[in-house]
Amino acid sequence: MEKKPLPAKNCGSVTRSTIHILFFFFTLQFAAVLPVLAQEIRVSGTVKNAEGKALPGVSVIVKGTTNGTTTDPDGKFTIDVPNQRSVLVFSLIGHADREEVVGSRRALDLTLTESASNLDEVVVVGYGTQKKRDVTGAISSIQSKQIAERVPQNVFEAIQGQVPGVLVTQESGRPGAGNLLIIRGMGTLEGGTTPLYIVDGAQGVNIDGINPADIESIEILRDAASAAIYGSAGGNGVVIITTKKGKEGRAKIDLRYFTSFGELSRKVPQANAADRRLLDLKRSSSGTTSIPSDSLNPGYNADNDYQDMLTQTAMRNQIDLGVSGASRTMNYYGSIGLIKDKGLIINSWANIARARFNMDFKPSDRFAFGTRIQALYQTENRIDEGRTLQQAIQRPPNFRVYFQDGSLAGLIGGRRNPVAEALLNKNNYDIYDVSLYNYISYNILKELKFTVDANVSVNNTHNLVFLAKLNSSANPLNNELDDNSDYTTYWMAQGYFNYNKTFGRDHTITGVLGLSSEQGFNHHAEQSGTNLVTETVLTMNSAQVKNPATTSEERFFKHSYFARLGYSYKGRYLFNSNFRADGSSRFGKDSKWGYFPSASLGWRFSEESFMNWSRKYLADGKFRISYGAIGNDRIGAYDAILRYQFGNNYYNGLSGVATASLFGNNKLAWESVKQFDVGADLTLLKGRLFFTADYYNKTTERLLYSAPLPSNTGFGTVKVNVGSIQNKGFEFVLSGYPIRSKNVSWNASLNMSFNKNTVKELYQGTDLLPGAVWKVSEGGRLGDFYGYRALGVYAYDESNAWTPDYQRQLTPVFVNNVFTGYTLDGKPYTGVVKQLSTNGLVSKGGDMIWQNNNLDSVIDDNDRLILGNAFPDWIAGLTNTINYKGFTLSFTYYVSWGSEIYNNARVQLNLNATTNVTPEPVYIHGAWWHPGDVTIWPIAKNNAVSNGRAGSSLYIEDGSFIRLRNVRLSYEVPKKIISKVKLQAVSVFVFGNNLVTWTNYKWYDPEISLGGALTPGQDSGRFPRKREFGGGININF
Amino acid sequence: MKRSAYILIILSVVLATGCKKKLDQQPISELSASLFWKTPEHAQLGVAAIYDEIQKTFSSGGSFTEWGDARSDNFTFGGTGENQQNIVLNGLNATTPTANWDNLYVAISRANFAIKYLPGITALSELQRNNYLAQAYGIRAYMYFWVVRLWGAAPVRLIPYENIEESPNLARSPADSVMNNVILPDLNKAADLVDRSSTNVYELNYGGILAILADVYLWKKDYANVLSTIDKLIALNRYALTPSTPVFTSYKDMIVTGNTKENIWTLNWDFLVDGGNGIGGKIGSSDQTSNYYIDSIVSMKWETNKQDIRRGITYDTTIANALQRIIQVWKFYPLDNTGKPVVPSRAQNQVKLLLYRWADILLMRAEALNWANNDKTGATAIVNQIRTRAKAGNLNPALYNNLATQLDMETAILDERQLELFAEGKRWFDLVRTGRVLAVMDPLVKRRQQMLGVGQTGFSDARKILWPISRDALNKDPLLIQNPPYSD
CATH class of the missing domain: 2.170.130.10 (TonB-dependent receptor, plug domain)
Known part of the structure; x- marks a missing residue:
């Protein structure tokens, strides 16, 4: 029978007891080192810059330890060092490091000079x-x-x-x-x-x-x-x-609060009641409409603006409180943050609480211990977009939302009431998440450190879905409750050595050697029921009809060894090499282990003597080149095993057991990613200008994916390691200070990335057609949209006339509205006339003209072609920060260029498959109506010839955009004022997000979720991003 | 202190190496293949899964209706959905959802696994083991029978696919070859192995195997074998027509429960575990307009003979009296206390599909008698037996050219089958088997096209009697070749 994986349990408990032992060691050593502290020497002093101004925030560290402090707002510091031979290292961003031997000094004043670059970061x-x-x-x-x-x-x-x-x-x-x-x-x-x-x-x-x-x-x-x-x-x-x-220094308390308001940045054009009446007129064969034309009829006057009714002013409130401080032997940082977020759609909200506690303890030179604790609680109502936003756009504008007595309407004519859906249904999430991490490190030698650490994370997610009776499409009306929960645990433990030694003055060797283990586990439980006793009680006991409840579990395990070796000669010639070996339970019996080597070289050519001439302009310059292999192991825990499943194969009172649809591939192994990178880092004009550029060629080989298996096998897919995808790209950052004077500084940073993706090879060369509008094929790109090119609409029945080779369309000639014949190139045509058909029907006036890709007599799925791609050709970000006295203004532009979006929301709208789905106004007004109408929009009826077919090029839109992503203006209140109220620092700020967007995209927002690699770039009417304005205050006590 | 550091190092190494065996994780909530097909329970549950896949096959996309009825003159399109229009206007193409045969092959695969591994379960008695094997063979033959009738030539796999090194691709075998080398041998093997004492109608028992066999022989027009097979069924002395008095208990019960003396093989259904039967969305549910409405060709037959009890059982006569379109098929649903059937929502549909019942077998026999022996008297007697039970009165020969020819007799039998077995997945195959598709459907499709205001192309092409192979299947297996003219 089924065997319990007992060894796993044993191993887990070993780990837990190990952690206990580690804690024990920690306490022991803490006691042992206490006397040592008493012998230390206290040193204090002030740090200033070249102009004699005190420098706050300078890090002061005892060399070779993590024992350190920072200077206070007056540039003052106090630190205890072990002995006179101790060396203090002073460092501050934008300044050159300084090292001082303590010697007999107890007071130490010194100056730091501004460095040319940020290279010491x-x-x-x-x-x-x-x-x-x-x-x-x-x-x-x-x-x-x-x-x-x-x-x-x-x-x-x-x-x-x-x-x-x-x-x-x-x-x-x-x-x-x-x-x-x-x-x-x-x-x-x-x-x-x-x-x-x-x-x-x-x-x-x-x-x-x-x-x-x-x-x-x-x-x-x-x-x-x-x-x-x-x-x-x-x-x-x-x-x-x-x-x-x-x-x-003194314990520091930071309090931050801000609030913001958000609005729908853009409304989508939607048909009003008059448009709807026109649609019904165009659809009716008798030339009359069933919608009342009597202006006193309430159905005539109702003209809902669903987008207004469904949205509200969003509001976000966030408060963060942080406490931090440090003494000679320990430092701590604790924070708690609360967010209350009310979304754009009515009744959408999220409340988030996040807490953190960080602590490092260093009782001696050699020994250190630390902990990181992170906790999250999140509760939210995740509005179902399909039932609200998408319905709101589709519903006829004259349908009721509320009845006369003020009660909400339910389903009308098969259309959901989006307001009732948003208000009455629930999709609640409760998420609890905690991570606990501890490390202990010990310097065996001055240059050799050993660290052991462990992390344990636990996540519990509960999802309650409630569908109210009023919104039901069942007859009789019925409600539904789904209760799902996931309990996920993860632990990781690792141990490693760090080595760092400089031989002579010029040779520095660094190294890492270690191992790690990790395990993940998930328990999923779901139950559901219908016919609730009452809608006010939403626990499972309320359901009178219960569907079978089920739970399922899975576990993965991974074990790894890793190493790094680095060598530097005078900091001029640099070499680094990494290696890792990973064993994973996810993979087939025959390929449990994968090996991942890499190497990189750096050359700081600006240090060379032959570059002396350039010092004036080029403060620092480095070339980098690297090559490495890495892997991707993220597949299902048991994809390599042929499995029998049960729980959804019932027959006649028995729970049938059958093979899973996924065939188990016992040879399944890593996806291998090989990447070549060459880059340069330049610091120019005394640090006023930085430039970094990289070219890369990343090839994924032994591609992991579910290859379709022929139907005859009885399996749907098999995970294979076949095929490859290449990504080549270029990216750069240019940043600098166009202005840097005493009062004003302006920092600007531009980054751009170009990426080109190519699918090189697939399993048996078989194209993948995931979803209705994508194609993954050799030589193509990921995210290629595959569909039908719309060429227009036949104006007359007779317009469906082609030359025998289907290359040319003939032009019908009418005399006094009587068809008399065809012309081609303006000359009468008397040859054979061919017609195109779809689904066995000859296309007529008002039907779409599709590109006849294979030049036969039928428009079918063989006529599809690549129409666009979901990924941008390039993206860029431009960030600016301007300081003037106490004011700081920063703003960021974000650009995404060259992508297409498949606007499925509009496809569904203009499909004519369901009577009450109301198309967009441009369609209603433009739709072909009478013979001779010249338009791009087909007849507003479904006449079985797939005029609204998925993948129509009419709905593959340009997704490029430029967006003013955020703007923030802050003001630091002068010390003079705040010191009177015993505060350390106060700043106030106002900000705006997504203020302006330039785009041709027709729906809410071109910045849509890309989705998975197989089916990216589809917009089905997502929850729109808001335009947000806010302000807040930061206070340091 | 140094020592404690070393202890830490050693400890973590031991810990890590100790965990290495954990790299072999076995599924927690599923079974590795190596652990299944070991016990008598496994045999029972493994075979149950084959039946489950018949359910999924017929339910998915409403296949049962789309394959067996919707292309015939039983139904016409209901609303504006494009798929329904394609089905009833003979506009099938490679992307029509029910052109996909995957589920049929999943069922075949489950049977293949059972046939391979059942013999290894030694704890089963020979009788039990053979009875399970008989069901696996029988269902495999039944599923191949559907494939052959719908698509013609078919890829044939009789041994489960278990080795990734083996090429999964298979070309199609000709329909005749599948009939003679797979379906008939499987059914004969099943008939030999089956436990003849089993009478459970929700399982494929001996009677069910013989019923499929008779159907297969009829498809082959091997009338002698149809008659001899049906004789074996008669000899079982197990089956009879359910009486029709009182109507709403026995005859209705036969359709609703599928478990009476008339029923030979019924596919059980429980929406709580099986999900809603896809037939609901196609021909009648409480929460959606049906895809297919009853074609007036059928309802007019009843409207001219209103004493036929099947009329009131099949649909709402008040709608018919009001001359409106008949949008729901009522026959499968139990009655409430007012005597009206309660049509459930799609999710709660649990129609028990009547795969074979005695009336079907009797009418098959009539067809065979007519063609094998020109025995019109015998055939007419059977038709009248069915009509009498339905209180429809005897057959009026005047309506059928006084049964002058065998073809006229066949028409009378087929008309009776249409009414008696309405919406039971039989009509389309009756038309195909008797070569009547074009004659019946071409004018009808033209009329439907006229009503819709599209070009009147009619049924157009006899080659389109076969379904197209789905684009998905073609894409997955380069050895498959599309049925002409769909590849145009």
Whole structure:
């Protein structure tokens, strides 16, 4: 019978006991080091700049330790060092580092000079950090200051448009909506396109649980050489998020509050009652309309503006409170943030609470311990767009929303009442998410550190769907309740060595060696029922008819070894190499292990003596080149196993057991991503101008996807490792200070990314036709729209006339409205006349003329062709920050260019398949009506010839846009004023998001969610993004 | 302190290597193939899954109606949906949803797995094992019979696909070959293996196997074998027509429960676990306009003979009296206390599909008697037996050219089959089998096209009696060739 996976349990419990042991060690050593502290020397002093102005926020660290502090607003610091030989390192962004041996000094005043560049900034890479000057891969950083300028609600908004090579799209405009982040193009079909997120060294942390205000920096590892240390998880790139730490000095309290209002940025043209009457007239064969023409009839006067009725002024309130501080041996940072978000659609809302606690403890030179705790609680009502927004656009404008007595109307003529749907139905989510991360590190030697860490995450998501009786389409009316919950756990434990030593003065060697294990588990439960006892009780006991309840579980496990070796000669010639071996339970018996090597080289040519002439202009210059292999392992936990399923194969009281539709491929293995990157980093004009550019060629091989199996096998698909996709691209950042004077500074940063995608090879060369309007084929691109080219509408029945080769359309001639014959090129035509047919019917006046791609007598699916592509040719972001005295103005433009959108919302609208779906006004007015009408819109009836067929080029629209993404103006209240009320700092700000958009796109918003790699770029009428205005205040106590 | 660091290092290495065996994770909520087909319960549940796939096949996209009735003169289109129009105007194309045969092959695959692995379950008695095998063989033959009748030539796989190294592609075998080398041998094997004492109508029992066999022989026009097979059924002495008095208990019960002396094989249905039967959305539900309305050609036959009890059972006579279009088929639903049927919503439809029943077999016998022995008297007697039960009065030969020829007799039998087996998935195949599609459908399609105001092309092409192979299937298997003229 079924065997319980006992070994798994044993192993899990080993881990738990290990964590206990680690805690025990920690306590032990804490006690042991206490006496050591007493021998330390206290040093204090002031740090100033070249002009003699005090410098606050300078980091002061005892070299070789993480023991450190920062200077206070007056530039003063106090720090304890172990002995006289200790070296203090002073660093501040934009300034050159300084090192001082303490010696016999107890007071230490010094000046920091402004450095030419930001090259001394520290960049977080996998399992360690690097100075920016030593980086050899394509890594972008975003700092907390940049994040604050965006007033972002989540991590994704903080990233969008800020770095090259990263495409961020929001799922929709609803409160709490998810996001999609793609680094350097989609290179996979089903392996998932989300990058790997590492939060303070841990995997498996919920990104939605992070308050952007808590982030110190975000690093994005774009090339394979950088991401290879994460092996099979790094195939889509890696995003490393580092959260804030407390800084030494007095405890600091930050309070931030803001509020905003949002409105529908644009309304979609919708038919009014007069338009609807015209439609009915055009549809009727008798030339009369069934809609009352009597102006006293209430049905005549009703003329609802559904978009107005369904939307409201959105409101967002956010308050964040942070407490941080540090002493000699420890630092802490704690925060709690609350968001109350009322969405654009009535009754849509989300409330989010996020909390964080970070603590690092360093009782001795050698020993350090830290913890990161993150918690999220989110509750929301996720309005079903299909039942509200899409219905609102389709419903005839003269249908009732409310009855005379003020009660809501239900379904009328098969059309849902969008207002009743939004108000009465529920789609509630309750999400609890906690991550707990701990590390212990120990310096075995001065240059060799060992770290062991572990992360445990737990997520519980409960989803309650309630459909009210009033909105029911059943007869008799009935209500429905669905109750689903997911319980997900994840743990990861890793141990690794860091090595860092400089030999002589010129040779520096760095290294990492480690291993890690991780496991994920999911428990899913769902139950549903109908015929509720009462609609006020929405728990399952209320359901009188219960559908069979079910639960299901799955688990995956992964084990890895990793290493890095770095070498630097005088900081001029740089070499880095990563290696990782991953074993995963997801893959077939014969291919459990994958190996991922990478190497990169850097050359700081500006250091060479032959470049001396250029020093005046070129402060720093570096070439980088890298190549690496990474992988993608994100497929179902058991896709490699031929499985028997049950629970949905019932017959005659028995729960049948049958093979899954997915054939188990026991050879299933990694998708392999190989990437070549060459880049240059230049710092020009004494740090006033920076330029970074990269070219990459990323090829995904052994593509993981569900290849269709022929029907005769009885299986639907099989996951295979066949095929390849290539993404080539170029990206650059140009940033600098057009103005940098005493009072005014203007910083501008432009980044642009070009990406070209090509599908190189597929399983058996078989095209994939996922969905109705896409085609994935060898030589094509992902996101290719595949459909029918609309060439117009036949004006007369006789216009459906073609030359025998179907190349040319003939022109009918009418004399006194009597058809007399055809002309071609203005000359009478007497040859054979051919007609085109569809679904066995000859097309007539008012029917669409489709491009006859294969030049036969029939328009069918063989006539489809590629009509566009869902991915932009290039994207760009332009960020500006202008400082004048206490004022800061920042604004960001975001551009996405060259994509197409399949506007399925309009397709559904203009289909004529359902009597009461009301087309858009342009269609109603333009639709062919009488013989001779010349128009692009077909007859407003369904006459079985597929005039509204899916994939019509009429609805493949230009999705390019330029958007003023955000504007923020803040004012720092002068110290003089606030010191009177005992505050450290106060700033006030106003901001706006999505203020202006330039686009040709006809629906709400061209910035739609891309969706999956197979079916991207379809707009089915998503929750629109809002135009938002707000203001707030930051207070530091 | 150094020591404790080493302990940490060693510990984490041990921990990590200890976890390596966890790389072999087995499904928690499903079974690996290696763990199934071991016990008698597995046999029972594995075979239940084959039946389940018959349900899915017939329910998906309303296939049962679209394949068996909607292309015939039983139904015409209801609303403005394009698919319905394509079906009734003979506008099928490769993207018509029900042109997809995937579900039929899934059922065949499930049977293949059962046939391969049932013999390995030693804990089963031979009788039990053979009875399960008989059902697997019988259903496999039944599903291939549908494929052959709808698409003609068919790819044939009789051994389950289990090895990824093996090419999954298969070309189509000619229809005759599938009939003679797959369907008939499977049915004969099933008849040998089956437990003849089983009378469960919701399973394929001996009677059901013989019924399919008779149907297959009739399709082949092998009338001698039709008669001998039906003789075996008669010899079972198990089946009879359900009496029609009182109407609303026994005859209605036969249709609603599918479990009376008349029923030979019925597909059971319970919407709570099986989902709503797709037949609801096609020909009658409480929550959507039917895709297909009853064609007046049929209703006029009843309207001219109102004492036929099947009239009131099949549809709402008040609508017919008011000369309105008849949008729902009532016959499958139980009656409420006012004597009116309660048509359920699509989600709660649990029509038990009457795959074979005694009236069907008797009329098959009439058809065989007519053609094999020119036995019009015997055939007429059977038709009258059916009509008497329906209180429709005896056959009026004057309506059928006084039954002058065998063809006239056949017309009378087919008309009776149309009324008796209305919406039971038989009519289209009756027309195809007897070569009457063009004669019946061409004028009808023309009339429908005229009413819709589109070009009157009629049924147009006898080759379109076969369905097109779906674009999806063609795309998945390069060895498949489209039925002409669909590939035009």
